[in-house]
Amino acid sequence: METLVADVLLTFLVVIAVGIIVLRDLLAAVILLGAYSLTAAGAFVVMDAVDVAFTEAAVGSGISTILFLGALSFTKHEQKPRGNDSWVAVLFVVVTGALLIYGTLDMPYYGSATSAAQTNPDLAVRFLQQSGSEVGPPNIVTSVLASYRGYDTLGETMVVFAAGMAVLSLLGLKRRRPGLEAPEDAPGDTPGETPADALDEPPTSRHT
């Protein structure tokens, strides 16, 4: 029963992915991406990864959708109606997929308890048996994340910080380039505005 639920949810994911490929409207694709993340998170629950499901629901489905909508509100939301389904791309993708499927043939089956990942005495077994006494929290994922692999989490925080700085420097700073004069009454032009205010500036373009 558990495997059946997981498999059906996976099939839903494939259907949604096909929908994302076929649909031309970007807004529809973004809505479908939200549904995709939500389904994926549901499947994570079925696969016992509750922490991952939490993060995927909040970050993948929530924040990511809002980010895409924000980006679309600055740009256009129609994809050009063109037949750009090239046979080369299809061939490349099919060949790559076939190779990957060939690679899965000798992998341990879904749910196998005897695969190398499950029985390695230094990884899963050790965390499952010792983390309760060594670190403390009942949630083993928390112990591993914050203690055994704490530097990983530190690096993650640094990456998120760097990404935030990159977004701010791309969008938030005042633009002064030759050839693109900001209009006199543009809100981002007045001194003392915060970068967040400048984010709201309507797009000014040379070509439209």
Place this chain on the structure above:
Amino acid sequence: MEKIAGLYSYWVVVVLMMAGLYIMIARYNLVKKIIGLGLFQTSIFYLYITMGKVSGGTAPILVHGDVQPVFSNPVPHVLILTAIVVGVATSAVALALIVRIYEEFGSIEADEIAIIEAQEPEA
């Protein structure tokens, strides 16, 4: 038959991965490319999580009591927790770049941008 049931999840992951890759290769729209990147990322998360699942296991949260249940493998969960957050950070930077590109060129179609860039005397 057993092989199909056992490996079905991996095959689905490969199909999802290829769907994302196809969108990234064949679609010229930049936002669509990022959506494809999101698909690809999520399929990788899936690959890891399916490998950590143990049949009949439960989530790796210790319970008080004498009978300890079978737990799934917590290590992939930890790796993927990090990857999800980093993935969203990547999409955020990519979308910011797209917004800047739109301001500069007035288009988010990769081929149109190439044409516009070729027409300009100098960048």
Place this chain on the structure above:
Amino acid sequence: MFIAGILALLVTMALTLWRTLLGPTLFDRLLAVNSFGTKTVLLIAVYGFMTGRPDFLDIALVYALINFVGTIAVLKFFEYDDLGSGKYQEDDF
């Protein structure tokens, strides 16, 4: 009992997904996705009870809220072509 509920919910999700792909307008898709999200919440709740560890209902709670917030965000986008910066100018879009 839980197995029956889960099967019914999976059928329901398949039907709503069909409408998501079919839906002629964006509103149909959004409605179907919203409905799909509600069904996911129920599925997770029932699944937790089926496996005998109903401690993970927090996730279902988060889903219910995220689903609502996402729907409202998309609707706001439809209405204003914007997420509400208040500086909307018709000629720019």
Place this chain on the structure above:
Amino acid sequence: MFDLLIMAVSWILMIVGCVFVVSGAVGLVRMPDLYTRLHAASLTDTGGTIVIGLALIIQAVFIFDNNMAAIKMGLIVFFTLFTGPTASHALAKTALLCGQVPVDADGKPILDSPEEATLLARSRPADYRHGEDAKRIEDEMDALNKKRRGEG
């Protein structure tokens, strides 16, 4: 005896909920028009969530003896009771505002044009999209301030 009663009640609630959600999904697929689909989906969504939630609460309290789960399930039902209708209302209103014309039983549009639908959706006279509402409020405030200053 009591256990049997509990099981019977939660079974009945679960089946009723399943009938709700499945009929809602069938309506979502089979109905001809956005608004009828909305009607089918939104009602059964909320109703089904409440009924299935009640079944699960009964199970949590009496079978699993897990009151925390019952409280969480109660919260889910509580939130759905509010968010479901709100989302449906917002969806219908935005659809009307964006010019989706409802049709009658024969598939004939009941309004003449999308613009009429937009006008119908705007319950307020002013065009708040372009800030005229804000301007009106500002004018009212100015008038009020002037009056106050005149008195003082």
